[in-house]
Ligand SMILES: Nc1ncnc2c1ncn2[C@@H]1O[C@H](COP(=O)(O)OP(=O)(O)OP(=O)(O)O)[C@@H](O)[C@H]1O
């Protein structure tokens with residue numbers, strides 16, 4: 001018997017690697033159950049009176065831990081091929097950059113079934129996969145002729161060698177998907193063992209793309225990775241990628257941490273989308289990690305969008321990313337829709353709809369075409385109020401309102417999930433006449449039903465698609481043409497290729513114009529361009545309507561709307577970047593946000609005040625602590641502290657020192673750090 005020390009990363013907030021003793025049979029070939037373990041393997045160990053799965057990140061002959069304190073590891077998962085050095089480096093980079101212990105990044109990045117104590121699930125999955133193999137026939141089927149711009153882009157991406165980031169800036173409906181698929185075909189032809197990672201921002205976009213990929217490459221093994229897989233499926237798909245069997249992996253942001261030993265190309269579709277940012281726990285940007293991963297592996301990466309993020313646009317302007325452009329819609333004779341502003345001051349809306357929008361809807365109904373109404377607010381009304389005493393339905397646990405959900409007869413807080421029946425009378429004065437204020441998708445649906453009793457109306461939002469599979473069913477109904485008017489939130493706004501849609505109505509985007517968040521205008525612009533881009537994606541039929549987008553607004557002179565009317569991303573983005581430069585904001589400045597939570601706001605602020613003073617570092621601006629805009633959620637008060645620097649490396653140095661100092665502070669305040677925050 002021989003003995004070694006396993007250096008193990010565990011999923012705990014303690015920023016450390018733990019030593020365990022392990023005995024194995026000396027000389028046995030690697031791979032056997034008794035072999036010497038390898039870095040990148042998983043091991044079961046005792047920790048704090050529990051048994052937990054850890055990741056071997058190092059091997060040693062001796063430990064500094066006194067022998068009587070050193071514990072034995074319980075098992076090593078020899079049946080699983082070790083995670084590669086590159087994968088460990090990726091997890092290590094993410095841990096460093098986002099200031100988290102390695103174990104807290106690496107272990108949650110693995111499927112749950114790998115981390116359970118028994119090996120049943122793992123053994124079963126490995127056995128199942130043993131029979132499956134990619135057919136090695138990577139011949140693409142039904143490749144459409146690309147237009148010259150698409151061809152240039154596909155050839156550039158497909159032919160790129162080494163680290164080569166490209167920004168594929170193509171207007172909505174310009175056929176970016178086709179560019180990805182043909183670039184993939186080139187890579188698969190050149191690298192028969194190679195793997196490709198394709199990411200989409202939202203789970204609802206996976207089925208459409210999965211269908212396209214399977215139809216194009218029937219012989220290629222495809223694995224999907226997203227949050228609605230069962231644990232069994234996730235394990236199977238993850239393993240198919242890890243063992244190099246899956247050639248194409250399609251997934252949402254969590255797929256960025258999948259193990260892909262033969263990765264040769266990364267595709268990030270809709271790269272501007274905020275959903276690439278994880279908003280809890282390890283708050284990483286999957287897009288940024290993808291770029292790092294491509295750099296590390298020296299492989300090409302393409303970021304695609306009709307409305308690139310300002311960060312990526314900035315890189316493309318500065319020459320760090322190759323800019324590839326698609327200026328026209330791919331389907332011949334499909335043109336970008338005419339965008340018109342409807343002045344709500346002149347054309348007063350009834351039930352939220354101006355007469356211009358009603359007329360446009362009516363025309364589509366008569367012609368058997370589809371319309372989409374976009375309203376980014378679910379529920380029936382954002383609040384109910386008592387007209388006699390002024391009571392409003394605010395949430396008792398949050399700085400927000402209880403939203404009226406009429407079909408379910410409930411009031412619901414969208415932040416803490418508090419629920420109650422709709423009160424019969426005002427809780428303060430007893431008045432029975434409680435009125436909904438404002439309008440959500442449910443109320444729009446009700447109004448439309450009254451207006452167009454014969455119309456087939458479908459609402460798609462988080463409430464209507466709670467059941468597994470129901471979102472896909474809803475989108476299929478639209479694609480089959482069984483819907484006349486579709487009402488939806490941002491769920492319907494992006495990526496979908498609805499072929500029969502000729503009208504998009506945007507109900508009330510004005511509120512976002514006056515947000516305090518400096519990113520609000522970038523986001524609103526992207527959202528409007530994306531949703532507008534759902535109209536007119538097929539050629540206009542004879543006697544059919546030209547594609548049209550109506551934006552209802554009270555601010556018809558606003559430059560943001562003019563840019564949308566003119567489909568003018570370039571100028572708008574360039575102007576926004578200039579503003580950011582003048583104001584000293586990202587991407588010209590790097591930020592991190594320290595958040596603190598406590599029962600009392602004062603406690604949170606007090607903690608941030610201490611944090612503010614505990615490390616001094618030249619070139620770093622530490623702002624005053626302030627309450628968060630949504631101060632209270634679920635009876636917890638929240639405050640934040642913004643840290644800024646024009647130098648990313650300098651900020652990173654500071655954060656490292658700062659986190660060490662904060663970890664040693666004794667406090668009951670719950671705190672967390674976000675690097676490159678999106679919402680401030
Ligand atoms: N070369 C081509 N010839 C004919 N049709 C094409 C070609 N390329 C793409 N298309 C079609 O054009 C439509 C739009 O393509 P796609 O959905 O890829 O656009 P997109 O650029 O991803 O748009 P968005 O940014 O709005 O998601 C699809 O129906 C696709 O089949």
Ligand SMILES: [Zn+2]
Nearest residue numbers: 395398413416
């Ligand atoms: Zn609440």
